[in-house]
Amino acid sequence: MCRWLAYTGDPVLLDELLYKPRYSLIVQSLHSRLGAETTNGDGFGVGWYGPVPTPGVFHGVEPAWNDRNLRELATHVAAPLIFAHIRASSGSPVQQTNCHPFRHGRWLWMHNGLIRDFPAVKRDLALAVDPDLYPRIDGSTDSELLFFLALTFGLEDDPLQAVERAVGLVEATGRRHGVEHPIQMTVATTDGRRLWAFRYSSEGRSRSLFHNTDVSTLRHQYPDNPVLHGLSDRTRLVVSEPLGDLKGAWQEVPEATCVVISEGRDDLRPFTPSVPATTA
Structure with missing residues (x-):
C-alpha cells in the first residue's frame, strides 16, 4: 500500500529521517520489509511546520528514490514536526494531487490502506462531506476523502471522535453495499x-x-550508543515500519488504537468507530 513516518521533537533535517537511517523511508520505497508491496514508487510527499501559520508541503510523482529535488530539499529543511509518505497506489492515478500528506489549514493527514470497493461507495461518502469543505478536495483518492469526512465530523475540535465517526460511516456505507471488510x-x-x-x-x-x-529509557539501556545521545527526550516517531534494528527501540501499536503525542509524551487510547447520528 504505502509507507509513512511522523516525527515530533527538536528541529531535525529531513535528511536525518528520509535518507540516513538503515531502513529509511527512501530504502523502504524500494525494499519495504513489512508492507503489502515491496516497492512504493507511485509518488511521495513531505509536510513540515515552520515560521508561517500553515505547514509547507512538497509532492512529487517520481519514485522517492529517484527525485533529485527531494534529495536537495532534505539537506536544507529542518522542522520540529515532519510528515513523510511514499505511495503505492491502490488504483487512483499517479498525480501530485493524489500524493500525501494532504493539507487543510493547519492540518496535515496521511494514510496507508484503502477503502475497499471505493468506486461503489465513493458517491455516498462524498455526499456526506460538508458542502463548504467539498470544493477543497483536489484529488481522487479514498485517503483524501476520508480526511474530509473527518474534518466534516469535527477533526479540528476532537480528532479521535471525528476519525471514529468517519470510519464508522465508511464501514456502515460499505456494508450497505455488500463490502465485507470496508x-x-x-x-x-x-x-x-x-x-x-x-x-x-x-x-x-x-x-x-x-x-x-x-529516548531516555533507551539511553539508559545503551549508554555507549552515540545516536541516542544526539536525540532529545522529546523525540517521538510513529512509523509504518522501524527505521533501524536496535533491540527494544520500537513498540508495535496495538490493533484498534489511537496514539496521541503531545509535548513529548505519548498516550495510547482505544479506537472504536461509531456511525454518526445524522447518517445512521
Whole structure:
C-alpha cells in the first residue's frame, strides 16, 4: 500500500529521517520489509511546520528514490514536526494531487490502506462531506476523502471522535453495499502541535505501525550508543515500519488504537468507530 513516518521533537533535517537511517523511508520505497508491496514508487510527499501559520508541503510523482529535488530539499529543511509518505497506489492515478500528506489549514493527514470497493461507495461518502469543505478536495483518492469526512465530523475540535465517526460511516456505507471488510488503515494527522496516529481495520488485521520507545529509557539501556545521545527526550516517531534494528527501540501499536503525542509524551487510547447520528 504505502509507507509513512511522523516525527515530533527538536528541529531535525529531513535528511536525518528520509535518507540516513538503515531502513529509511527512501530504502523502504524500494525494499519495504513489512508492507503489502515491496516497492512504493507511485509518488511521495513531505509536510513540515515552520515560521508561517500553515505547514509547507512538497509532492512529487517520481519514485522517492529517484527525485533529485527531494534529495536537495532534505539537506536544507529542518522542522520540529515532519510528515513523510511514499505511495503505492491502490488504483487512483499517479498525480501530485493524489500524493500525501494532504493539507487543510493547519492540518496535515496521511494514510496507508484503502477503502475497499471505493468506486461503489465513493458517491455516498462524498455526499456526506460538508458542502463548504467539498470544493477543497483536489484529488481522487479514498485517503483524501476520508480526511474530509473527518474534518466534516469535527477533526479540528476532537480528532479521535471525528476519525471514529468517519470510519464508522465508511464501514456502515460499505456494508450497505455488500463490502465485507470496508476499511484498512493506519492514519496520522496533526495540527502542528499535537499528533494523532491510528491503527485499525474492519477485519482486525491492520497494516503495521510502530512508535519509538522513550529516548531516555533507551539511553539508559545503551549508554555507549552515540545516536541516542544526539536525540532529545522529546523525540517521538510513529512509523509504518522501524527505521533501524536496535533491540527494544520500537513498540508495535496495538490493533484498534489511537496514539496521541503531545509535548513529548505519548498516550495510547482505544479506537472504536461509531456511525454518526445524522447518517445512521
